[in-house]
Amino acid sequence: xxxxxxxxxxxxxxxxxxxPDLIGIVALSLQVSLSAVLIAALIALPxxxxxxxxxxxxxxxxxxxxxALMGLPPVVAGLAVYLLLSRAGPxxxxxxLFTPGAMVIAQVILVLPIIAALxxxxxxELHGEYREQLTSLGVSRPRRIPTLLWDARLGLTTVMLAGFxxxxxxxxxxxxxxxxxxxxxxxxxxxxxLETSKGNLPLALGLGMVLLVLVALVNAAAHLVxxxxxxxxx
Amino acid sequence: xxxxxxxxxxxxxxxxxxxxxxxxxxxxxILASTxxxxxxxxxxxxxxxxxxxxxxxxxxxAVGTGQAFEIARRGDADSLLVHDTAGEKxxxxxxxxxxxxxxxxxxxxxxxxxxxPAGISEADTVEQAFTRIAEAAAPFASRGDDSGxxxxxxxxxxxxGVEPGGEWYRELGSGMGPTLNTAAGMNAYVMADRATWVxxxxxxxxxxLFEGDEALFNPYGSVLIAPERHxxxxxxxxxxxxxxxxxxQGQAAIADFEVKGQPLFFPSAAE
Numbered sequence: 001x002x003x004x005x006x007x008x009x010x011x012x013x014x015x016x017x018x019x020p021d022l023i024g025i026v027a028l029s030l031q032v033s034l035s036a037v038l039i040a041a042l043i044a045l046p047x048x049x050x051x052x053x054x055x056x057x058x059x060x061x062x063x064x065x066x067x068a069l070m071g072l073p074p075v076v077a078g079l080a081v082y083l084l085l086s087r088a089g090p091x092x093x094x095x096x097l098f099t100p101g102a103m104v105i106a107q108v109i110l111v112l113p114i115i116a117a118l119x120x121x122x123x124x125e126l127h128g129e130y131r132e133q134l135t136s137l138g139v140s141r142p143r144r145i146p147t148l149l150w151d152a153r154l155g156l157t158t159v160m161l162a163g164f165x166x167x168x169x170x171x172x173x174x175x176x177x178x179x180x181x182x183x184x185x186x187x188x189x190x191x192x193x194l195e196t197s198k199g200n201l202p203l204a205l206g207l208g209m210v211l212l213v214l215v216a217l218v219n220a221a222a223h224l225v226x227x228x229x230x231x232x233x234x
Numbered sequence: 235x236x237x238x239x240x241x242x243x244x245x246x247x248x249x250x251x252x253x254x255x256x257x258x259x260x261x262x263x264i265l266a267s268t269x270x271x272x273x274x275x276x277x278x279x280x281x282x283x284x285x286x287x288x289x290x291x292x293x294x295x296a297v298g299t300g301q302a303f304e305i306a307r308r309g310d311a312d313s314l315l316v317h318d319t320a321g322e323k324x325x326x327x328x329x330x331x332x333x334x335x336x337x338x339x340x341x342x343x344x345x346x347x348x349x350x351p352a353g354i355s356e357a358d359t360v361e362q363a364f365t366r367i368a369e370a371a372a373p374f375a376s377r378g379d380d381s382g383x384x385x386x387x388x389x390x391x392x393x394x395g396v397e398p399g400g401e402w403y404r405e406l407g408s409g410m411g412p413t414l415n416t417a418a419g420m421n422a423y424v425m426a427d428r429a430t431w432v433x434x435x436x437x438x439x440x441x442x443l444f445e446g447d448e449a450l451f452n453p454y455g456s457v458l459i460a461p462e463r464h465x466x467x468x469x470x471x472x473x474x475x476x477x478x479x480x481x482x483q484g485q486a487a488i489a490d491f492e493v494k495g496q497p498l499f500f501p502s503a504a505e
Contacts, residue, residue, distance in 0.1 A: 199418075
């Protein structure tokens, strides 16, 4: 199909051309999604580990809920954050709506359940192996969290990448809370939606290819860091 | 090692959030407007001269007219530029808006498959064209999203005395561009604003079949939000934008905007 070849050429031209608008959009996409993953990880890693170590009534329900929230539709998360941040909403006075900050908040909500739920599972498995040893050494449960997280780091890198994939691919939430404002809140996915609505399909597809390359680069970087760490630490 | 990793994460986080928040320096307003104005590229032509003159940035949130009203009602936009005159007047009457003015106009056109199975290109009036589509039960793609275009389309069906429904009438619930994309895929009739149609690239077999009826007139209005309702909004800046749109310079910028050699909007501010 001529359109596909056209899109491929467009993508190449976009990448090689170094258009400042495109660079701004790419930079904002990375900023928003990476911030969201880091903030979500700071909360979700300890949360997931704690959930793996403690037994309490209703634990099963919490786990089921977290797992279910992994499938939260982005547009629903976006709508909820919109209502929260809207001037008429409870957090309206901060004026965050239609800013990158609002987009980070929405993506944190999308990414957090993924990281927490998968961390819980990984840490629980690892704890099964370590339990006797940790108990014989008299390590308290709160002290076990950093140890287990550290030893599960390779698997957890993949977990974080899954979170990043979710954040960088979604469009429903950032469209509603960001507003797709040119030069302010336009990211790769919302730019693709806009170009599609203009009927400019080769450019839309080209942007999609650029986004794929971007996500691949982030994954490659994580892979390299993991390899290097592995080799250093033996 | 663990400490170093944590410090690194913290530094990265601080840097990222700094980068994210360091963007709002210049004074700006949020303008809720329609997908048709955004998709046609009009704002890229008229906002830069305004910003150059006043130093005020205009951040456009382009949604359907129904959603634009809702955003403004909640106090999330400083100004409105939409195309539903009746809705705009109601917005002012209900006390949400303080002022409304005609800014510009374009017109709606009827688009459809090149072979025109319902024969609307020979219709005398838009009512007749709509009646023919209904009688032929030819596929018709409706926005179905309570946008200005959708509201105008529903008024025209009513004027034609047709209650649209059934297999042939397809409510898509999406913006003008996506609706045109879908109509091209289904080879369906569709009503579009001229601006989006002219700027639209994925036409496939679709052609412009009917135009020129007075009933297809599509006026755009600028509405200011009432300060009593939402005191926190940037009313001063929004008023400068509103005044500029109506000024000689603003009206000239609208008239000068062309796509593929065609002017798409006609200035209509009262002298």
